[in-house]
Amino acid sequence: MSKLPFDPIDEAQRQWVAHGWEDAAPGMAAVTSIVRAHQILMARVEESLRPHDLTFSRYELLQLLAFTRTGALPLSRIGARLQVHPASVTNAVDRCEQRGLVKRVPHATDRRTTLAEITDPGRELVSKATESLNREVFTALGLDEEAIGELTGVLKHFRQAHGDFS
Known part of the structure; x- marks a missing residue:
């Protein structure tokens, strides 16, 4: 273009x-x-x-799981943390599971709950993808640190004003 x-x-x-x-x-x-x-x-x-070979939603899923203490979260909690519809979580987990990046495991104490757990190949892939994003996107926004802080602050205020968080 x-x-x-x-x-x-x-x-x-x-x-x-x-x-x-x-x-x-x-x-x-x-x-x-x-x-x-x-x-x-x-x-x-x-x-x-x-x-x-990742979409942003699958990347977010893997990174969220990688950040957790155990590497696993209930599907419902994933949806809440990523602020997406349960169907989107199911789709992302399905796709990542097909590639061996996550696996579904039963909850230890609640038989009604299924967890998504990141695998070693999932951890390796999300680490490499994060290196790419940090290098190619997150540190290359074309704005200085002060402008990034101002932009983030304005958008945070907007999101809070519209009920994104309390």
């Missing part, structure tokens, strides 16, 4: 004002900017994870 010689979001905001929607124009520009930034970041994340 070729670069435009102007910022299309600035132009959209100008058009919003010209059409009498000046009260909504800043919000439209903010939402559109966030959506576009999401597209850019996800494209970079997907490109970084492609050599590891």
Whole structure:
């Protein structure tokens, strides 16, 4: 995709004002900017994870399990921690299980609960994928540390204001 010689979001905001929607124009520009930034970041994340044959959701599952003390969590807790629908957790676990990256195991004390447990190959893969993401995405945002802190703070305030966490 070729670069435009102007910022299309600035132009959209100008058009919003010209059409009498000046009260909504800043919000439209903010939402559109966030959506576009999401597209850019996800494209970079997907490109970084492609050599590891991982999607971001499967990467998040593996990393979450790798961070736990035992390497295992109930499927319901995975969904809550990753803030995704139970069907998405089931799909990610199924795909990772097919590749031998996780396995389902019964809970030791609650027969109704199934755990997803990361395997050694899963730990190895998520470690390599994290190295790629750190190098190619997380430390290469094109913003200095102060700007990253400000952006994270603004987005945290937005998320909290919309009930993402208390």
